[in-house]
Amino acid sequence: MDIEKQWPRGQRAAFVANFIRDQIVSGELAASTRINERVLTEQLGVSRTPLREAFKILESEGLLTIEPNRGAMVTAISPQEVELAIEVLIALESVAAERACKHATDAQIDEIQALHDEMVGAWKAGALMRYFHINQTIHQKIVDCAANPTLSRLYMAESQRIRRFRYAGNQISDRWARAVYEHEQILDALRHRQGALLREVLRSHHLSGWRTTRAVLEGEIRL
Amino acid sequence: MDIEKQWPRGQRAAFVANFIRDQIVSGELAASTRINERVLTEQLGVSRTPLREAFKILESEGLLTIEPNRGAMVTAISPQEVELAIEVLIALESVAAERACKHATDAQIDEIQALHDEMVGAWKAGALMRYFHINQTIHQKIVDCAANPTLSRLYMAESQRIRRFRYAGNQISDRWARAVYEHEQILDALRHRQGALLREVLRSHHLSGWRTTRAVLEGEIRL
DNA sequence: CGTTGCCACATTGCATGCAATGTGGCTCGG
């Protein structure tokens, strides 16, 4: 990437971390891939110091595993661990649901509605990647409506950590259609500020999404 | 500290991070304190490279804030943010409660019981610091019983992040006595594997703890 | 006397060199 282009002093580690994080959460860097410092420094045009600082950031986010003297590799996560993480995500979103219905501004809801419309467009256009990305954004925005920075931070970190696994499930077109329908229920509940309902709709949305995804991951469904 | 003593190659950043983290969560390093790299390198006997890597780790844990060209300082947290973080901690412990009642081994419960007995000892001896530390350990162990690594990891990180604030509330002797009583209810619920009950007891335990702590922080109660 | 601009010093950000460790291939003995 951007060899020669120099990022601002004081933010290089952050930019490098973003770059690697994108590659990991998008699945471009497969699990257990070893990362070579020299290669990356040449790709990114920064020295090893900010690079290694980025490694430490990503390690504490759970995306990289660093073995002393052997370097960094993309953390491997089992479907079992993903399932447990989703349980945590559901808990976080449950708290968010009730709070979001209390604290969301109309502008925030409109923004989510706009994202939803855009997502439906991506669905109809068959743009899976775009759909998936907007989907994630919508969930994050709902959590952000809860006006709880800790909640937003943990939700973002954890959903990114398992993102590469969840992508699989959306490739099933039945699931895709159903998810769009569920999202409409979610928006309704939010718009009518029915916290308990939103919580339950979100919960079953995630559970049914995970059932599909797990089936795909375990090879029970051929694409 | 340990000038001259050299930590093993490959773990220095981690050890430095632990060292600083202890100082922050224990309150020895006050909020907004600027941290000077040169001073720390001399105290710890490591060079600036692992030190700066440790800074990045602690920054992503939310304990340090790094301003470019101005260095690291202990992140300031408002009581408002602490309250919001506690709401998240309660959500995490709620998930943990149900799961812990299903997955806890008898040995784990015995271990928690032993910690509880030790904590009562510290209480009777008036050893506040020791009491507080065991208290935190008990809650972490309960979460660990849930056998969900993500849950354990997030719970630990977040409880450490706000630890320095919660200490204040325990200095009220009424609260201290009540907390011990509540902990007995918690252990009972866990031992009888009553998940829903455990969840509710934990929830009200944290809420009443926070009410006291907030009052102390806001200066409504003189020590 | 207060304010502004400037300069020297302190501190951080990053690149790089060196030492330590890991790794793959080769030799040599069985």
Next chain:
DNA sequence: CCGAGCCACATTGCATGCAATGTGGCAACG
């Protein structure tokens, strides 16, 4: 032919030097 040991090379861990940026104090000016 196979395996163990060894050696050269690749890679990482850390220390340190240099450049960029921030900061506090002093001087000059109003």
